[in-house]
Amino acid sequence: MAKYRIRFSKENNLKYLSHLEIIKTIERAIRRGRLTMAYSEGYHPHPKLSFGPALAVGISSMDEYFDLELVDHDEPERLAKELNGALPEGLRVLAVKKIETHHPVKSLNAILNRAAYTVELNVAAGAQAEIMSQLDQLKEASEIKIARNTKEGQKVVNIRPWLHNLSTKKINDNILAVYIVGEIGSGGHLRPEDIIHALPQPVEIVSIVRTGLWHEEQGRVLKPMDFCDGTGGV
Amino acid sequence: MGNVSKPGRYTGGEYNIQTKDWDQADIRVALAFPDIYEIGLSHMGLRILYELINDHPKMLAERVYAPWPDFQALLRSKNALLMSLENKRDLNEFDVVGFSLQYELSYTNVLTMLKLGGIPIYTSERAEHDPLVIGGGPCVFNPEPLADFFDFFLIGEAEEILPEILEQIRKWKLTGQTKAELLRQLEKNSGVYVPAHFQVSYEPDGRIQRIAPLTGAQPERAVVRDYSGAFFPKRWLVPYLDIVHDRVAYEIQRGCTKGCRFCQAGMIYRPVRERPAAAILESLKGLLSTTGYEELSLTSLSSADYSRIEELLTEACGCFTPQGINVSLPSLRIDSFSIDLAKRFQSNRKGSLTFAPEAGTERLRRVINKGVTRENLVTASHAAFKAGWQKLKLYFMIGLPTETQEDLEGIADLAFEVLKIGRQYHPKGNALRITVSVSTFVPKANTPFQWREQISIAETIRKQQFLQERIRGRQLELNWHDPLMSHLEGILTRGDRRLAKVIETAWLKGAQFDGWSDQFQFELWMDAFRQEGIDPSFYIRGRNYDEVLPWSHLNTGLSKDFLRLENERANQEVLTSDCRTDSCTSCGVCSTLHVSKKIEGN
Ligand code: SF4
Numbered sequence: 001m002a003k004y005r006i007r008f009s010k011e012n013n014l015k016y017l018s019h020l021e022i023i024k025t026i027e028r029a030i031r032r033g034r035l036t037m038a039y040s041e042g043y044h045p046h047p048k049l050s051f052g053p054a055l056a057v058g059i060s061s062m063d064e065y066f067d068l069e070l071v072d073h074d075e076p077e078r079l080a081k082e083l084n085g086a087l088p089e090g091l092r093v094l095a096v097k098k099i100e101t102h103h104p105v106k107s108l109n110a111i112l113n114r115a116a117y118t119v120e121l122n123v124a125a126g127a128q129a130e131i132m133s134q135l136d137q138l139k140e141a142s143e144i145k146i147a148r149n150t151k152e153g154q155k156v157v158n159i160r161p162w163l164h165n166l167s168t169k170k171i172n173d174n175i176l177a178v179y180i181v182g183e184i185g186s187g188g189h190l191r192p193e194d195i196i197h198a199l200p201q202p203v204e205i206v207s208i209v210r211t212g213l214w215h216e217e218q219g220r221v222l223k224p225m226d227f228c229d230g231t232g233g234v
Numbered sequence: 235m236g237n238v239s240k241p242g243r244y245t246g247g248e249y250n251i252q253t254k255d256w257d258q259a260d261i262r263v264a265l266a267f268p269d270i271y272e273i274g275l276s277h278m279g280l281r282i283l284y285e286l287i288n289d290h291p292k293m294l295a296e297r298v299y300a301p302w303p304d305f306q307a308l309l310r311s312k313n314a315l316l317m318s319l320e321n322k323r324d325l326n327e328f329d330v331v332g333f334s335l336q337y338e339l340s341y342t343n344v345l346t347m348l349k350l351g352g353i354p355i356y357t358s359e360r361a362e363h364d365p366l367v368i369g370g371g372p373c374v375f376n377p378e379p380l381a382d383f384f385d386f387f388l389i390g391e392a393e394e395i396l397p398e399i400l401e402q403i404r405k406w407k408l409t410g411q412t413k414a415e416l417l418r419q420l421e422k423n424s425g426v427y428v429p430a431h432f433q434v435s436y437e438p439d440g441r442i443q444r445i446a447p448l449t450g451a452q453p454e455r456a457v458v459r460d461y462s463g464a465f466f467p468k469r470w471l472v473p474y475l476d477i478v479h480d481r482v483a484y485e486i487q488r489g490c491t492k493g494c495r496f497c498q499a500g501m502i503y504r505p506v507r508e509r510p511a512a513a514i515l516e517s518l519k520g521l522l523s524t525t526g527y528e529e530l531s532l533t534s535l536s537s538a539d540y541s542r543i544e545e546l547l548t549e550a551c552g553c554f555t556p557q558g559i560n561v562s563l564p565s566l567r568i569d570s571f572s573i574d575l576a577k578r579f580q581s582n583r584k585g586s587l588t589f590a591p592e593a594g595t596e597r598l599r600r601v602i603n604k605g606v607t608r609e610n611l612v613t614a615s616h617a618a619f620k621a622g623w624q625k626l627k628l629y630f631m632i633g634l635p636t637e638t639q640e641d642l643e644g645i646a647d648l649a650f651e652v653l654k655i656g657r658q659y660h661p662k663g664n665a666l667r668i669t670v671s672v673s674t675f676v677p678k679a680n681t682p683f684q685w686r687e688q689i690s691i692a693e694t695i696r697k698q699q700f701l702q703e704r705i706r707g708r709q710l711e712l713n714w715h716d717p718l719m720s721h722l723e724g725i726l727t728r729g730d731r732r733l734a735k736v737i738e739t740a741w742l743k744g745a746q747f748d749g750w751s752d753q754f755q756f757e758l759w760m761d762a763f764r765q766e767g768i769d770p771s772f773y774i775r776g777r778n779y780d781e782v783l784p785w786s787h788l789n790t791g792l793s794k795d796f797l798r799l800e801n802e803r804a805n806q807e808v809l810t811s812d813c814r815t816d817s818c819t820s821c822g823v824c825s826t827l828h829v830s831k832k833i834e835g836n
Contacts, residue, residue, distance in 0.1 A: 012247075013242075013245040013246075013247050014247075014474070016241045016242050016245060017242065017474050021242070021474045021475065021476070024474075025249075025474055027526070027528065028249070028472060028525065028526030028527060028528070029526055030526070031522075031523075031526035031527075031528070031557070031558075032523065032524065032525065032526035033526075034523065036557070037558065039558055045558065047558060086526065088247065088248075088249045088474075089247065090247070
């Protein structure tokens, strides 16, 4: 048995896939790549495959992760090549690292608590300065209240504590980029579009890209791959 | 795009998609399915044709499915036309637009797709440069209600004949002849039916007087004579969305010889032909490794009847289960052999097993030639519950010929009997559930019951209510088909050419996705019938043997004498045997179509 942590990207039309569809697609690619997955024991064996935090439909990403356990050992480079040969266009394995099994490794969902996004907005040149200053004000505000649909119905939540950073940049006369770093995981979940919807007027979102996922604790920043040797630095 | 439901329906890009160079192709075919992506892609026939055509270096096939209303609105707002998934070409840029016609209640979707694709809906309104609009699938065994919308129909199995037909179309393109000349040429091929080459006249009372051939053509069903070598896809498309049948589905045989008298599929896909087991396994290995699918299903109209099914399943499971692949059979017989198969190959017993007794009493089951006894069902239920299943589905029809109150009672009795058995094995079984599914019998063209009457909406509701009162209680569930939908299906399935106007009118009033209960609007249809001065009940009435049926000029190989005899034997409650295991019952197909049944043997 050998365990791997795999970093991948999700782009183009495949950004419309849901989390479950991504899982299914990658599972099938693993089979096409003739890699023998390890299965759980029991009545309904499942492949030992676990994914990081779900990405909302419509958002592309440059930094996604999953953990995979194979029956056979494989060199990480070769594994990446085999997977890429079997993945559809739009999904790409960027890096593979072997997880040292003699140390317990926390699951991706347990460690990841920060995500960075780039949101591109369609804003005419004349209005860009104003939107930029409104976004700056949001960052300075002590509260950002938005309505969210939850299992118990609509609820007003304050998302300000989850917003860790925000900056803006003019890309061209039509496009304004917003860089957002927010909390994810059990401590709270910031959705990048919530920030945009908190603006006083509607602004058209052209695209959203997740650009990074990591673990942050008391100022220390760790990437998922940093945990693979089992020490994890924590 | 982000605002339509399930954008993945329209993006294409599935694994194993074939996007060929548009300009390099001499013949471009749009394979159109008049329902949503999830249903259309699940259909095996179109998968076969997709790869068959694309395998040809000079031909290209692309797919297009019916867009859901939200996407239709998006297309209109952008002034865009309906496009194919591969090269994103407008429907009206293709040489041929071929519709797969599986279900009568998708007819209005055909019109929607033509309209959105920039193609006039009536053949008479199309120009020379418009695509040839053709139709295939089970509905074309009586395509008459659609006759005015289609240039020609391909009746029967297309895979042997289609490449030849496309080749003729390719040559025709080079000659600059008219479409009319092309159609006269094409109809010499078996399977091709050009509706415009027949003129229908009517009696004052509305019955058909005569169907006159204008060109002397004699349309006949196309049949694959060498089924063991018949084409099957190697590059199976793997979608990202959850589709209805999200698995590798391998057709292990074609045709069914059980001879149920209501079943159109059992009549129109004769004779039974089995694929060699070794070839099946070989293809499956390839398909699984190029798709990565985790599930595979051995399909046909009655897979448990495949002569070497046990051996095939054992080998398939031996090869594929260690790789985490589930092997399943979609259809079960009501006998212990079937349960035994299910038990051995279906590790997951959380789902339900379905039995189809079809009718409530032994008498009525003899009428429909479903030779299943109460004893069979009881034994099978014992075996299923004992093996661990807790959910059983029983499938019945109401409105079958000669049905009495006793037959309806019989449905309820069987349900309670099965429930009682279930409680013996699962006394505390909170998951124990018997689902009784009841559909309304719709007489279909080219079956022994094609002359029979369909029950009215009122009678359907009466029978459903009776069952609803009888079949209730803990662990019991009753489902039924919308009586209004079955009524419309019954009208369209035995309809004639005069219904084209009704379909168009209903569609103009907004009818589409009629098979979807949340979209179906029966009043639109009734308005359309009124507006066109057509009495819908005319089409569900019983008919005499000497009446000219709207499909009587189409030769399916089934002899009229056979169908008639089977209909008479129904009245006499006599069973007819299976020509797979017994001798030929002279349905006529083998001799008329020059084909013979092919059984692998043990
Ligand atoms: S002609 Fe005879 S053998 Fe052939 S399908 Fe009909 S009944 Fe069966």
